[in-house]
Amino acid sequence: MPLTKVLIAVKTYPTPSTKYDETVCTAGFKEDGSWVRIYPVQYRKKEYSQQYKKYDWVEVDLVRNFKDFRPETYRPYSAHSKFNIVGHIATENEWEGRKKIILGKVYKNLSVLIDEAKNKLICTSLAVFKPTTIKDFVWEKTEREWSKERFASMNQFNLFEKRKGKFEVVRKLPYKFFFIFEDDEKRESRLMIEDWETGQLFWKCLSRHEGNEREACEDVKGKYFDDFAKTKDLYFFLGTTKEHHYVSNNPFIIIGTFHPKHQQQLNLF
Secondary structure, three states: OOEEEEEEEEEEEOEEOOEEEEOOOOEOOOOOOOOEEOOOHHHHOOHHHHHHOEEEEEOOEEEEEHHHHHHHEEOOOOOOOOOOEEEEOOOHHHHHHHHHHOOOEOOOOOHHHHHHOOOOOOOEEEEEEOOOOEEEEEEEOOOOOOHHHHHHHHHHOOOOOOOOOOOOOOOOOOOOEEEEEOOOOOOOOEEEEEEEHHHHHHHHHHOOOOOHHHHHHHHHHHHHHHHHHEEEEEEEEEOOOOOOOOOOOOOOEEEEOOOOOOOOOOOOO
C-alpha cells in the first residue's frame, strides 16, 4: 500500500491503555495541509530511529480507523508498521516552512468550530485555532496515581518491570494545566492542554526546584503564558476526545501549541 507522508505536529502525554498497554495520540498534517490523527501508537516502545519529533516528516502505512467515527483518525496498518523519518522542517525564515503547511485553515471563532464538530456531515475533530486574547494560564491538582483500571492494565503488560530492558510506565502528572482565553467574539473558554511537552516541562522544572511543585508549576506558566502568550504569535492545536465529541458543550482540548515569533512588518516608505 502507498505510504502516507505526515508532518508531525502533536504528541499527547502517554496514557496507559487496557488494550494497547500505553498509547500516544499523534496528529499532524498531510502535504496538502489536511489533518490526520494516528491512533493507536505505542511510541515509547518504538526503536529510537522511529521515535519521531515534532515537525518531522514521516512516511507510514496508514488505514482509516473505523473504530473511531472522527474522519481524521487513521491507524498504522499493523503493529509492525514503521514510521520512517524522511525530513524535518526547521525554524528558518520565521517558521515559514511550517506556516505554509499548518496555517492554511485557522479558526478564530470557537462557536463556529464547535458547530462543525457537532455536524455529523463534517465532524471536525482537529483544528488550528487563533485565540484573540490569552487571559491566564492556571493549574489544578488531580489524582497522583493512575486509576485502578489503568493500574490493572499496567500489571497485565508488566509495565513496572525495569530489569532486562523491560518497559516502565510513564509517571502520571499530578496537575492539570489550562489556558483561559477569548475568541474573536469575546467568548471566554478554559481548556486543558495535554501536550507531551507540557508534562516533560513540569518534570524538568520539578527536578530543578528539588521537588517544589508550586515553583515547578510557576515555571510551566512562565513558559506558556509569559513567553508563548505574551511574546510569540500563539496558536492552539485543538482536538476532540472520542468519548466527549457529541456530548460535551465544548468537546475540544488543547493538544499542542504553535508559537512562531511575531512577523516583522517591513516599512515600505
